[in-house]
Amino acid sequence: MTAPESGGIQAVDRAFDIVEALNELDGAGVSELANYVGLPKSTVHNHLSTLERAEYVVRENGSYRTSLKFLQISETARNQHELYQVARSEVDQLVEKTGEISALMTEEHGRSVFIYRSRGPEAARIDTCIGDRVPIHCTALGKAILAFLPEERRNEIIDRHGLPEVTRNTISDREVLAEELETIREEQIAYDDEERLNGLRSVAAPILDGTDSVIGSISVAGPTHRMQGERFNTELPETVLGVANVIELNIQHT
Amino acid sequence: MTAPESGGIQAVDRAFDIVEALNELDGAGVSELANYVGLPKSTVHNHLSTLERAEYVVRENGSYRTSLKFLQISETARNQHELYQVARSEVDQLVEKTGEISALMTEEHGRSVFIYRSRGPEAARIDTCIGDRVPIHCTALGKAILAFLPEERRNEIIDRHGLPEVTRNTISDREVLAEELETIREEQIAYDDEERLNGLRSVAAPILDGTDSVIGSISVAGPTHRMQGERFNTELPETVLGVANVIELNIQHT
DNA sequence: ACAAGGCGTTCCACCATACTGAACACTTAT
DNA sequence: ATAAGTGTTCAGTATGGTGGAACGCCTTGT
Incomplete structure (x- = not known):
């Protein structure tokens, strides 16, 4: 929900908005997410595919979730x-x-x-x-x-x-x-x-x-x-x- | 270093490449990073600004680091x-x-x-x-x-x-x-x-x-x-x- | 059984926008 | 002082992200 503050790279901001939304919703489908973040389904779908390919998101039985790759990132971040x-x-x-x-x-x-x-x-x-x-x-x-x-x-x-x-x-x-x-x-x-x-x-x-x-x-x-x-x-x-x-x-x- | 596999949203892929690079380098400056990921300085700078505004990256004394916001994400991801x-x-x-x-x-x-x-x-x-x-x-x-x-x-x-x-x-x-x-x-x-x-x-x-x-x-x-x-x-x-x-x-x- | 509505996915055209390279300040080293 | 490094800004260009509509699929209701 950090949406209104813009000024950076739109696609990146949106990607993180989607990640945060996924967490707030405890996992969700494309339509539900699209509705939640206020973007067209196709855009959200595009982002989810990208995030999944990069392994930051996992889909299981039709619902998307944030993956544990964030755990890997955060552990190294914390150890720094x-x-x-x-x-x-x-x-x-x-x-x-x-x-x-x-x-x-x-x-x-x-x-x-x-x-x-x-x-x-x-x-x-x-x-x-x-x-x-x-x-x-x-x-x-x-x-x-x-x-x-x-x-x-x-x-x-x-x-x-x-x-x-x-x-x-x-x-x-x-x-x-x-x-x-x-x-x-x-x-x-x-x-x-x-x-x-x-x-x-x-x-x-x-x-x-x-x-x-x-x-x-x-x-x-x-x-x-x-x-x-x-x-x-x-x-x-x-x-x-x-x-x-x-x-x-x-x-x-x- | 997951660079070669493309097909998604370029800006998003690059943003995550930069995040991962930051972790691998234990924090870095713009030039070092640009060199590491093989992109022009200005592009990397643009990404870092975006990531910093979104609070996923922190800069301290001239060097960028991944922030603990990833800790927040990963904790909720794990609790799911x-x-x-x-x-x-x-x-x-x-x-x-x-x-x-x-x-x-x-x-x-x-x-x-x-x-x-x-x-x-x-x-x-x-x-x-x-x-x-x-x-x-x-x-x-x-x-x-x-x-x-x-x-x-x-x-x-x-x-x-x-x-x-x-x-x-x-x-x-x-x-x-x-x-x-x-x-x-x-x-x-x-x-x-x-x-x-x-x-x-x-x-x-x-x-x-x-x-x-x-x-x-x-x-x-x-x-x-x-x-x-x-x-x-x-x-x-x-x-x-x-x-x-x-x-x-x-x-x-x- | 059939329709109706839900879903995720694909397609394509358009124009916003992410990218680039060069120029700009600025600090640090020589 | 000079030079080489840094981070930053700027503007033009073409890339590619966007979003509407259409598709196919599965579930729901009647």
Whole structure:
């Protein structure tokens, strides 16, 4: 549904629109798709044939689906992030230490992207999945990144995406956010108090590379009733910060 | 590098060629890419701009990379496979029971695709990754699938991809393969005796749906010295077969 | 059984548009 | 300073993507 924004190569834009539509519809036939993306059947058919020949799409019993070739692409794309390679096992350890959810995040095109996630058997079951893209201002992970981005880039992102109110606690005021980012820079720790999901609190720390620019962030998240007092304000922040530092060290001599 | 096969929409084929090239080069600049795919700089630039606008490509410090949007696509694509949803936890359990590597495979465009993989702390460290596509005749997982495909489709696949000799043990004779597939059908178990990787043996079972058509396979793999005698010929096959049956049952009432 | 509507597919003519090559800034190396 | 590399822009041309209509097939309803 990113249709209206044009300006590039039409055929390519349309191809990706079709891929996305296929995913949103959980697989579909030509007519259904054509109707969904608002293009003539023949055009859609032409695209599907091309995508199938290139093995990015599979047809099974009369219905088209996106293929697992995307899995291949995404795995190599993910492995190109040094952050993923280094921090993955640290996230797992964080889960063992805390029993909660831990996640790794990076920023792309002004939005937060979950690059890896792990959770203990007793941890909360939240909806977020790897690869999901969420507004950057409403998570601890996002704010940790935002705080350490160069100012111009930070403004650019906020201008482009705004500060939509996701829950009642979401910070949607620019001034308030600026202040909070200031404290995050001081403490190297960001909090999320049900700002994206009701009932979910989290603690995150930024991860900086050798040149002091943010390349991502790491967090621990859990249900509000377990995230309180000493644990929420002192213990978890210290643990997360420690792990973040370990990751930073590992990254610098690689 | 799938360039020569044409016949579809040129712009789309080229866009995906560029995406694949970006992955193979671990990120690249316009000129390097143009040279690699054999197209004029301006054309490549045009494609990259389009892909970046659509957020499938990211540029950072003068170099282009494939973005994690592919992660988003592939995650939903993978979740559309009922096999993945159901069998994932069974693979994990198989790892706990055996301490070896366990994997889940499906077939796409005549090749084997690893859909999920897990391994114990003491298990062999092999190169195969999720999303990888390998010839279908040289793994236990692939043969388990191949054996239960309709005959016409089986021939079609062999005609298209041949039977390349990957290791000294790979079955590259059509007759021999046909016989082995016959026994696989009888026993519901397939073996791989260093047919894809030297030193690696594995045992796999097909997974059939309600209508008796294969939708994938599941395996246990380990270093040859640990995969021998009773364990290799009786214990592991029984375990794998048991798990496969559990998965089949779970799939049928979903 | 036959019609009616659904589907995916094929065809072809037209004109939008993707491609190209050259010229343009710009940074980095010599 | 010069040169060689980079990414970017531009405009003309012919390529080839587009989309309407027609086709054949299978399913549905009566």
